[in-house]
Amino acid sequence: MEEAYKKIIEACGEDLTRPGLVDTPKRAAKAMQFLTRGYEQKLDEVINNALFPSDSREMVIVKDIELYSMCEHHLLPFIGRAHVAYIPNGKVLGLSKIARIVDMYARRMQIQEQLTTEIAETIQQVTEAEGVAVVIEAKHMCMMMRGVEKQNSSMKTSSMLGIFRDNQSTRSEFLSLINN
Ligand SMILES: Nc1nc2c(ncn2[C@@H]2O[C@H](COP(=O)(O)OP(=O)(O)OP(=O)(O)O)[C@@H](O)[C@H]2O)c(=O)[nH]1
Numbered sequence: 001m002e003e004a005y006k007k008i009i010e011a012c013g014e015d016l017t018r019p020g021l022v023d024t025p026k027r028a029a030k031a032m033q034f035l036t037r038g039y040e041q042k043l044d045e046v047i048n049n050a051l052f053p054s055d056s057r058e059m060v061i062v063k064d065i066e067l068y069s070m071c072e073h074h075l076l077p078f079i080g081r082a083h084v085a086y087i088p089n090g091k092v093l094g095l096s097k098i099a100r101i102v103d104m105y106a107r108r109m110q111i112q113e114q115l116t117t118e119i120a121e122t123i124q125q126v127t128e129a130e131g132v133a134v135v136i137e138a139k140h141m142c143m144m145m146r147g148v149e150k151q152n153s154s155m156k157t158s159s160m161l162g163i164f165r166d167n168q169s170t171r172s173e174f175l176s177l178i179n180n
């Protein structure tokens with residue numbers, strides 16, 4: 001990756017020997033590895049057995065989980081928040097693990113729709129919940145810094161599984177709670 005960054009910097013017309021740039025390929029490679037660390041994570045390690053038996057059948061919502069991802073078309077960031085809900089069916093997931101699952105998929109090359117679906121399906125699979133809902137709102141640098149150059153638009157995506165898909169009032173409750 002370091003060698004690849006050397007080529008990119010040179011292709012931009014820069015001088016790799018100038019002091020400010022000498023260590024840049026190494027730094028950039030390290031940064032890119034961090035931004036794509038989700039590829040190295042394993043779901044079992046992320047969950048770390050933090051699944052607990054519970055009789056609760058009430059909706060659990062984790063709101064405003066900030067996320068930093070990278071669009072797979074331009075390798076530019078998209079930045080936003082995820083709102084996640086599920087209705088337990090015998091077990092609940094450790095609170096932080098929901099944010100960790102968001103990160104595991106966000107720290108990859110993504111499109112927002114796919115990211116939203118992957119988070120929802122993973123939480124469904126792990127918790128065997130009655131349903132899972134995920135909404136992501138994000139701003140895409142590829143639309144802001146370049147291309148169409150729109151600074152104020154944001155993208156909203158959702159994935160509704162199980163009871164959130166089948167039951168209008170459950171879905172409405174979730175949507176009104178995240179909009180408050
Ligand atoms: N659906 C979706 N599209 C995305 C996402 N991130 C970036 N894009 C879009 O991917 C598309 C790629 O379009 P292309 O025409 O191949 O690329 P481009 O010439 O760079 O497009 P412009 O951005 O319009 O300049 C653009 O419309 C982007 O806005 C995403 O998360 N979801």
Ligand SMILES: [Zn+2]
Binds near residue numbers: 071073074075076140
């Ligand atoms: Zn893009």
